[in-house]
Amino acid sequence: MHEILPEFPFQHAVSLKPLLDYWENVLAPSDEHWAAQLAAIRPELENNPELREPLVDWSRPTPCGEVLRKLMNAVFPPAFWEYEAVGALEPLSLRPFFVSPEFERLMLDERGSFRGKIQLLGESFDRAKIARAYLLILHRLYGMPCGTDYPLTRVVPDPETGLDRYFRIETRFKFMEVKALGELPRLSPQDLERIAGNVTQPEHFREILPPELFAFYGFSVVRAVDVTESEVLSLLGRDLVDRDSVFSHMGFMRLQQRLRALFRVPELVASLAAIQGDQVLMLNKGCATKECCIFSESTHLPMREFEGSSFHRAVELDRAFRVPDILAYEPRTPADEDIYHHGIRSVIIAPLKFRDQLIGIFKIGAPTPGAFGHSAETLVNQIAPLFSMALKRSLDELDHRVGDVVKKKCTAVHASVEWRFKKAALAHLERHGHDSEAELEPIIFPDVYPLYGATDIRGSSDARIRAIQADLMEHLGLAAEIAQRAGTMQPLGILQELEHRLQGYREQTNLGLSSGDDFGVIRFLRQELEPIFPLLSEFGPAVGQAVDAYRAAVDPGLGTVYRCRKAFEESVSLFNERVSAYLDREEAAAQAIFPHYFDKHQTDGVDYIAYMGRSMLEEGEFNDLYVRNLRLWQIVVACGIAWHTEQLKPLMAVPLEATHLILVTHTPLSIRFRFEEKRFEVDGAYNIGHAIIRSRIDKATVKGARERLTQPGRIAIVYSRADEAQEMTRYLTFLQAQGLLLDDLESLDLDELPGVKGLKALRVGIDLESAALAERAQRFGLVVSPTRDHGHEHPVAAHG
Numbered sequence: 001m002h003e004i005l006p007e008f009p010f011q012h013a014v015s016l017k018p019l020l021d022y023w024e025n026v027l028a029p030s031d032e033h034w035a036a037q038l039a040a041i042r043p044e045l046e047n048n049p050e051l052r053e054p055l056v057d058w059s060r061p062t063p064c065g066e067v068l069r070k071l072m073n074a075v076f077p078p079a080f081w082e083y084e085a086v087g088a089l090e091p092l093s094l095r096p097f098f099v100s101p102e103f104e105r106l107m108l109d110e111r112g113s114f115r116g117k118i119q120l121l122g123e124s125f126d127r128a129k130i131a132r133a134y135l136l137i138l139h140r141l142y143g144m145p146c147g148t149d150y151p152l153t154r155v156v157p158d159p160e161t162g163l164d165r166y167f168r169i170e171t172r173f174k175f176m177e178v179k180a181l182g183e184l185p186r187l188s189p190q191d192l193e194r195i196a197g198n199v200t201q202p203e204h205f206r207e208i209l210p211p212e213l214f215a216f217y218g219f220s221v222v223r224a225v226d227v228t229e230s231e232v233l234s235l236l237g238r239d240l241v242d243r244d245s246v247f248s249h250m251g252f253m254r255l256q257q258r259l260r261a262l263f264r265v266p267e268l269v270a271s272l273a274a275i276q277g278d279q280v281l282m283l284n285k286g287c288a289t290k291e292c293c294i295f296s297e298s299t300h301l302p303m304r305e306f307e308g309s310s311f312h313r314a315v316e317l318d319r320a321f322r323v324p325d326i327l328a329y330e331p332r333t334p335a336d337e338d339i340y341h342h343g344i345r346s347v348i349i350a351p352l353k354f355r356d357q358l359i360g361i362f363k364i365g366a367p368t369p370g371a372f373g374h375s376a377e378t379l380v381n382q383i384a385p386l387f388s389m390a391l392k393r394s395l396d397e398l399d400h401r402v403g404d405v406v407k408k409k410c411t412a413v414h415a416s417v418e419w420r421f422k423k424a425a426l427a428h429l430e431r432h433g434h435d436s437e438a439e440l441e442p443i444i445f446p447d448v449y450p451l452y453g454a455t456d457i458r459g460s461s462d463a464r465i466r467a468i469q470a471d472l473m474e475h476l477g478l479a480a481e482i483a484q485r486a487g488t489m490q491p492l493g494i495l496q497e498l499e500h501r502l503q504g505y506r507e508q509t510n511l512g513l514s515s516g517d518d519f520g521v522i523r524f525l526r527q528e529l530e531p532i533f534p535l536l537s538e539f540g541p542a543v544g545q546a547v548d549a550y551r552a553a554v555d556p557g558l559g560t561v562y563r564c565r566k567a568f569e570e571s572v573s574l575f576n577e578r579v580s581a582y583l584d585r586e587e588a589a590a591q592a593i594f595p596h597y598f599d600k601h602q603t604d605g606v607d608y609i610a611y612m613g614r615s616m617l618e619e620g621e622f623n624d625l626y627v628r629n630l631r632l633w634q635i636v637v638a639c640g641i642a643w644h645t646e647q648l649k650p651l652m653a654v655p656l657e658a659t660h661l662i663l664v665t666h667t668p669l670s671i672r673f674r675f676e677e678k679r680f681e682v683d684g685a686y687n688i689g690h691a692i693i694r695s696r697i698d699k700a701t702v703k704g705a706r707e708r709l710t711q712p713g714r715i716a717i718v719y720s721r722a723d724e725a726q727e728m729t730r731y732l733t734f735l736q737a738q739g740l741l742l743d744d745l746e747s748l749d750l751d752e753l754p755g756v757k758g759l760k761a762l763r764v765g766i767d768l769e770s771a772a773l774a775e776r777a778q779r780f781g782l783v784v785s786p787t788r789d790h791g792h793e794h795p796v797a798a799h800g
Contacts, residue, residue, distance in 0.1 A: 116156030448613030
């Protein structure tokens, strides 16, 4: 911690003696004009001998004021006296005693004290004064080559505009004497080394050079140089490093105040916009309400709204574009009119670019026509790159923060609704900052049309049970063989009892499996039989061979025979993989036509749900035509999936039959994102009926026929209203004419399901030999060809 020092511990006083010596020893001998000037004022100098002594109170009125002015002509040229901000100060202080009118206007208040505040890098002004005094002592009395100046900037409000102006205060010590009051202290090499290492820390000098041994007489000469432009540019650069300076209201208002000082326009209003694709995102403007912040009321506007405007002209010119008066600008577009309606007449607009890509627009405006001149246009071009870098960095950081919020709260989000989640994440960041526990606002899409479809594997549950049953029978057979051979070699009663139990498990498994039966069998084999394998193997080679066969057949990871189940599950996996790939390709094409939410799931088959509606669009127009198109698309896709799965049958270890189901409804509903489950679900009691129907129609049966609605090779379309049937019948008739469907359309009533009544269905056969379907598969890059996969030949999707 630094020692607390007195304000200025050295003896000091204003003295004109150094200036008089300069007149008498330098100016007068070298120039007749200065000699004549000195001769004219010499009588007054002789009548006022106190002028050669330290002036204890130089502020009191004296008859020598005119003499002082004449003497100062050698320091401050009269030609510049009225225009430059210059003056003379008490040694190493801030007390002026002779200043120019401009210095007084800019720097001094009505009491003659300095206005504004000092900017000094790294030190307080009081410490800097003392350090500078010691540097002068070392330089003048010890001949050490050390600098005596400090970078000092004073910020003062402009008397006319009230805006901050920045002045670099240049100080000269030509007319200052440094005196030792007594014998000059001697400095050892250690003292000099200590001083050199602590030049700016005056407390380290006090023991070596006590301040009471030195005095300063004369005055400092100061000149205030306007450095507002360079200082503000530097401050803007530092401010723009902070992301909040671009996006937060307070940060942007600080930037705007800097810009007002830079352009010297108190009424300047700044605004910033980002370009995202064909959209303009109005980020922030220097208005008086925080709703201008990006997090609160940022606005997306299509680029077409700016065509032909002054904004468009700035982008075309690829530089700052100045409009002295927006009312005189032609042709004036609605975007230009909007500038005027916000109280702006004079404006400068600059495109913001990053790596030659347009990323934003920067604008400054003022209510007075002609507020900005040509030099302001040049200045905007100079600062535009600063805003470009800040905007790019801030947008990248914001995207990252928004992405983190969305990822944490929602996991993966479908591209069609990503805009809504980002908007919620932005609002979340505004309200809660980095509070990870706070929840996002509810994300609800009202009045959307649901489109549901499913391709299931017929009898998959029974097929899986049969595969498990076959594997267990093989497993038990291998175990029984071990017990039988061991009993032959060693007729132990316990082995006969073990063989009896194995036979019982085989008979029970052969009759059928109940839930958990397979785990009971595996537990018995692991606990009762496998621990005695080492002992049984010693009974003879035949037993050892049976044990080896058992171990070879049992999967080491699962602890059971896994042959039939593996074949079945690989077939199911292949089925799902190929159906999902085909659906993804078809869905990508549909998404390109019109954006919609889409989600699919895989179990024993693939089902999907799509939602489409005006509320899911960030911008653009919605039309029912796109919903009807997607319903037709569902039927075509079901046909394609049916054809494709048919081609897979010969190449699967377990040929699987596929059924195809579509649920159609004309009634829009609302969906809500469930943050706990990370998915959308229908919202509200009124809409829940659709979710119930969707979960149960795969078990629907034809009324009076004791027959499942879904059948291999056929598409079942479930509906509840006559207009839904009429629409789907039109599509089916069209696809029959296209050669995708057979001419066997059925109209069916369905048995009641739990909680569901009044459902009907259309069912039609798919032409699995259709050349049109084969051609469509080729067009979408899904061509069946054999390839080896885990010992089986499987088809692959050849991507075009």
